[in-house]
Amino acid sequence: MKLSNSLLTFCLTLLFFAGSPVKKGYDVGDTAIDFKLKNVDGKMVSLANYKEAKGFIIIFDCNTCPYSKAYNDRIIALSKKYSKDFPLIAINSNSGEDSSGDSFEDMIKYAKKKGYDFPYLVDATQEIAKTYGATNTPHIFVLNKEQGNLKVAYIGTIDDNPRNAKSVAKRYVEDAVDALIDGKPVATTKTKAIGCGIKWRDA
Amino acid sequence: MPEFKVFLSFSVSSLKHVLLFINCNKKRSNFTIRLYVLLIMIRRIFLFIVVFSVAHFVNGQNAELVKLEKLKAEIVGPSDQILVYNFWATWCAPCVKELPLFEKLNEDNKEVKVTLVSMDIDLDPNPAKVYKFVDRKKIQSRVIILDAVDPNSWINQIDKNWSGALPATLIINTKTGERKFINNALKDGELETLIAEIKS
Numbered sequence: 001m002k003l004s005n006s007l008l009t010f011c012l013t014l015l016f017f018a019g020s021p022v023k024k025g026y027d028v029g030d031t032a033i034d035f036k037l038k039n040v041d042g043k044m045v046s047l048a049n050y051k052e053a054k055g056f057i058i059i060f061d062c063n064t065c066p067y068s069k070a071y072n073d074r075i076i077a078l079s080k081k082y083s084k085d086f087p088l089i090a091i092n093s094n095s096g097e098d099s100s101g102d103s104f105e106d107m108i109k110y111a112k113k114k115g116y117d118f119p120y121l122v123d124a125t126q127e128i129a130k131t132y133g134a135t136n137t138p139h140i141f142v143l144n145k146e147q148g149n150l151k152v153a154y155i156g157t158i159d160d161n162p163r164n165a166k167s168v169a170k171r172y173v174e175d176a177v178d179a180l181i182d183g184k185p186v187a188t189t190k191t192k193a194i195g196c197g198i199k200w201r202d203a
Numbered sequence: 204m205p206e207f208k209v210f211l212s213f214s215v216s217s218l219k220h221v222l223l224f225i226n227c228n229k230k231r232s233n234f235t236i237r238l239y240v241l242l243i244m245i246r247r248i249f250l251f252i253v254v255f256s257v258a259h260f261v262n263g264q265n266a267e268l269v270k271l272e273k274l275k276a277e278i279v280g281p282s283d284q285i286l287v288y289n290f291w292a293t294w295c296a297p298c299v300k301e302l303p304l305f306e307k308l309n310e311d312n313k314e315v316k317v318t319l320v321s322m323d324i325d326l327d328p329n330p331a332k333v334y335k336f337v338d339r340k341k342i343q344s345r346v347i348i349l350d351a352v353d354p355n356s357w358i359n360q361i362d363k364n365w366s367g368a369l370p371a372t373l374i375i376n377t378k379t380g381e382r383k384f385i386n387n388a389l390k391d392g393e394l395e396t397l398i399a400e401i402k403s
Binding site (some may be wrong): 066120163 | 264294322326328354355358359365366368369386388
């Protein structure tokens with residue numbers, strides 16, 4: 001038993017070192033993978049569950065980041081606005097151990113308090129954040145269904161003003177989703193913003 | 204100690220007035236003169252309190268607000284020192300945790316110029332939090348507060364490898380043009396290794 005355990009650890013370590021440094025996450029135009037992650041209601045959520053959706057707004061988010069808090073109402077509003085065509089899915093990839101207030105129990109409380117009507121999933125292995133290339137919170141990936149594939153159409157921030165929702169000049173995510181719904185090309189496909197780094201587990 | 208000089212000069216002049224007041228009381232001078240001296244004395248003391256507290260407040264405000272263009276020009280150099288820019292914010296726990304590494308570098312290595320670039324006002328336009336933080340933690344390294352809006356328009360100009368996440372550290376040798384950019388928290392000793400690499 002002990003031998004097989006250490007053998008397993010050895011293989012996993014090998015796998016980790018073999019696979020980790022190459023991937024840098026998705027670029028616009030890449031095909032995104034689906035996932036199966038646990039929601040705050042205890043149920044597993046996959047993008048495949050949403051047969052009617054034209055695409056998705058995936059948000060890597062958390063409970064604790066001041067930028068996540070500043071954008072919280074805007075995230076809820078985005079979900080309400082596009083729930084039919086582009087459902088919003090929030091994912092917390094922060095290591096609950098390295099970031100106090102970001103555990104699964106904390107997520108349940110937070111979603112309840114804020115009245116989330118969209119899934120808030122836990123990425124316990126941080127594998128989805130790594131595969132997608134999420135670095136910040138909140139970090140948005142707009143996916144568009146094309147011939148059954150999930151194509152990355154936009155990567156970046158929600159808008160150009162974290163301080164004040166009323167002073168926003170450029171609504172990047174809304175503009176991208178509106179364009180996709182209208183069958184038009186997305187004008188701004190990539191943006192950057194200051195934000196909290198995702199709290200990675202120490203390797 | 205400019206604060207101390209202010210304190211001393213005001214103490215001396217206030218004392219003079221107190222003596223004058225006592226003196227004219229002794230002499231039983233007329234009432235108007237005594238009232239006049241008393242008023243001057245009160246004004247002195249009031250002024251002293253105001254000036255002293257302002258001097259104290261200004262002393263805590265040693266973080267300069269810097270526009271993007273100035274920071275961009277600075278990064279290019281030329282400089283005889285290795286330039287180290289750490290992008291941080293008071294709300295960012297991993298940033299605050301690694302600040303002592305930069306403070307130590309600033310203290311130990313005079314061939315390096317350390318600048319701590321606060322990103323706080325991207326979220327909250329009032330820089331008071333940063334001033335308080337710098338004061339409370341007795342930060343010795345140079346602190347600047349980046350005064351710039353719409354980060355999407357300039358993050359790539361600082362470094363194209365920067366995701367925008369904090370903390371982030373930029374190390375530049377302006378003589379060779381070599382740069383290193385680290386978009387996560389640094390481990391103990393990592394900073395020294397990176398500087399040794401860029402120096403040679």
